[in-house]
Amino acid sequence: MTNSDINRLKDKAFQVFGIFCTFIGLVVLAVFLIDIIVEGITRIDWDFLTNLPSRRASRAGILTAWVGTLWILVLTTLIAFPLGVAAGVYLEEYGRKNRLNNFIEINIANLAGVPSIIYGLLGLEIFVRQMNLGGSLLAGALTLSLLILPIIIVTTREAVKAVPRSVRDGSYALGASKWQTIWNQVLPASFGGILTGIILALSRAVGEAAPLIVIGALAYVPFTPSSPFDEFTVLPIQIFNWTSRPQEEFLTNAAAAIIVLLVITFLLNGIAVYLRNRQQKKVKW
Amino acid sequence: MSKTASKLEAIDLNAYYGDFHALKNINIDMEEKAVTAFIGPSGCGKSTFLRTFNRMNDYIEGFRVEGQILIGGQDIYQKNVRVDELRKEVGMVFQKPNPFPKSIYENVVYGLKIQGIKKKSVLEEAAETSLKRAALWDEVKDKLHKSALALSGGQQQRLCIARALAISPSVLLMDEPASALDPISTAKVEELIYELKNDYTIVIVTHNMQQAGRVSDSTAFFYMGELVEYAKTKTMFTSPKDNRTQNYITGRFG
Numbered sequence: 001m002t003n004s005d006i007n008r009l010k011d012k013a014f015q016v017f018g019i020f021c022t023f024i025g026l027v028v029l030a031v032f033l034i035d036i037i038v039e040g041i042t043r044i045d046w047d048f049l050t051n052l053p054s055r056r057a058s059r060a061g062i063l064t065a066w067v068g069t070l071w072i073l074v075l076t077t078l079i080a081f082p083l084g085v086a087a088g089v090y091l092e093e094y095g096r097k098n099r100l101n102n103f104i105e106i107n108i109a110n111l112a113g114v115p116s117i118i119y120g121l122l123g124l125e126i127f128v129r130q131m132n133l134g135g136s137l138l139a140g141a142l143t144l145s146l147l148i149l150p151i152i153i154v155t156t157r158e159a160v161k162a163v164p165r166s167v168r169d170g171s172y173a174l175g176a177s178k179w180q181t182i183w184n185q186v187l188p189a190s191f192g193g194i195l196t197g198i199i200l201a202l203s204r205a206v207g208e209a210a211p212l213i214v215i216g217a218l219a220y221v222p223f224t225p226s227s228p229f230d231e232f233t234v235l236p237i238q239i240f241n242w243t244s245r246p247q248e249e250f251l252t253n254a255a256a257a258i259i260v261l262l263v264i265t266f267l268l269n270g271i272a273v274y275l276r277n278r279q280q281k282k283v284k285w
Numbered sequence: 286m287s288k289t290a291s292k293l294e295a296i297d298l299n300a301y302y303g304d305f306h307a308l309k310n311i312n313i314d315m316e317e318k319a320v321t322a323f324i325g326p327s328g329c330g331k332s333t334f335l336r337t338f339n340r341m342n343d344y345i346e347g348f349r350v351e352g353q354i355l356i357g358g359q360d361i362y363q364k365n366v367r368v369d370e371l372r373k374e375v376g377m378v379f380q381k382p383n384p385f386p387k388s389i390y391e392n393v394v395y396g397l398k399i400q401g402i403k404k405k406s407v408l409e410e411a412a413e414t415s416l417k418r419a420a421l422w423d424e425v426k427d428k429l430h431k432s433a434l435a436l437s438g439g440q441q442q443r444l445c446i447a448r449a450l451a452i453s454p455s456v457l458l459m460d461e462p463a464s465a466l467d468p469i470s471t472a473k474v475e476e477l478i479y480e481l482k483n484d485y486t487i488v489i490v491t492h493n494m495q496q497a498g499r500v501s502d503s504t505a506f507f508y509m510g511e512l513v514e515y516a517k518t519k520t521m522f523t524s525p526k527d528n529r530t531q532n533y534i535t536g537r538f539g
Contacts, residue, residue: 164383166379169379169383170379170384170445171385172344173341173377173379174395174448174452175368175370175372175399176369176395180399184395
């Protein structure tokens with residue numbers, strides 16, 4: 001065998017290996033999805049979506065859970081969006097390269113990797129106890145905001161960095177101030193990227209149960225929350241609660257709730273992909 | 286700064302990027318309402334020098350200037366000079382066309398809008414006048430609200446010129462404005478420069494000797510951060526005084 005034959009063989013071998021690895025991930029995911037759908041899809045009906053939780057599996061619904069999830073989504077967006085984007089823009093546009101900013105940058109990168117339950121403990125101490133918010137929606141949203149802020153900051157910085165120098169130069173050369181340049185040129189041009197980051201961060205927040213359990217969100221809430229100061233539950237907690245029960249019927253309920261949660265997550269991801277594609281079509285450098 | 290006093294001067298100008306001495310003791314005096322060309326090999330400091338006239342180098346970390354840059358007799362590196370006011374007087378066109386990812390109309394009126402001018406009739410009139418001045422009006426008048434990025438490279442560059450003219454500067458700095466364009470677009474831009482010099486003081490950086498010969502009244506030759514020779518373009522191209530100038534314009538180096 002000549003050298004080039006061996007190289008070609010190696011090439012082929014790696015290709016097969018790569019395809020194999022790709023499929024492992026996909027197959028596991030597909031099996032999981034099919035299993036969940038088979039188990040839960042028949043359980044989803046109008047009553048399931050509009051009933052309050054109950055001790056009897058057949059009467060239990062997820063109304064409080066999905067309403068809670070929606071509340072958390074909206075509140076978290078309202079808190080994390082301005083904070084994260086402003087911080088990202090500051091670090092990228094204003095922050096000079098000094099020790100302090102280096103320190104901040106490294107820590108933001110580290111924060112993105114901190115386990116979510118730690119944020120729960122932080123939220124418990126600061127929001128629930130010090131700020132006296134109790135196990136309320138607001139405490140939950142604030143905690144989840146902390147959790148996703150690093151992601152939003154990092155994606156904002158990436159999006160802002162992708163706006164070419166020449167556009168900024170053009171704006172400065174016409175007498176624009178730094179803020180005018182950021183507001184009129186940089187932010188509109190990077191908005192698609194920023195939005196994508198925020199939505200992906202939110203779809204992570206939607207799936208979190210651990211930090212919310214720590215701050216005292218309950219699985220059994222007999223009413224839908226009507227203000228940010230009400231107690232609440234969310235879909236992941238409801239799912240967690242149902243899967244820990246011995247009765248078979250509750251497992252079916254859990255599967256059905258998982259489907260609803262997946263639909264919400266996929267919707268969010270779909271919106272993110274759509275926005276990114278639209279942005280790429282609109283802006284060509 | 287008044288419109289008639291747009292004479293450009295540099296007195297004992299030195300500029301540094303950190304430790305690098307980019308411009309060495311430059312003294313020059315440029316005529317009003319004329320075209321001055323800066324020529325010289327890459328890295329000789331001509332673009333750096335051009336950018337001191339609207340202080341675009343301010344954004345580069347480690348950049349500093351000693352000496353004076355005078356526009357209409359006023360030192361623009363004084364502390365009390367506001368950079369945004371300065372840039373209303375001194376417009377700039379870049380090497381690569383850099384229209385904003387907005388409509389043609391929005392590109393032209395951007396400079397006015399950030400000055401706080403909101404009145405639609407004023408903006409529309411300014412857009413038409415500037416586009417006409419930049420010889421682009423006939424090509425774009427039916428698609429003013431289409432994206433500027435859909436224009437050809439040459440049209441984009443003329444749009445950038447129109448954008449600069451819209452805020453009525455008295456000086457126009459051009460950093461190799463035709464180097465990214467095809468010959469026909471280049472000819473159009475050169476023709477435009479020739480027309481504009483009736484009303485504006487123009488400084489153009491170029492790598493193209495023929496271009497310097499065609500459009501400029503005076504030429505300055507830079508080499509290794511020094512201003513080697515500065516003379517009427519005709520004089521310089523026919524009888525350069527310095528050996529380095531002679532070698533450069535006859536194509537022996539650079």
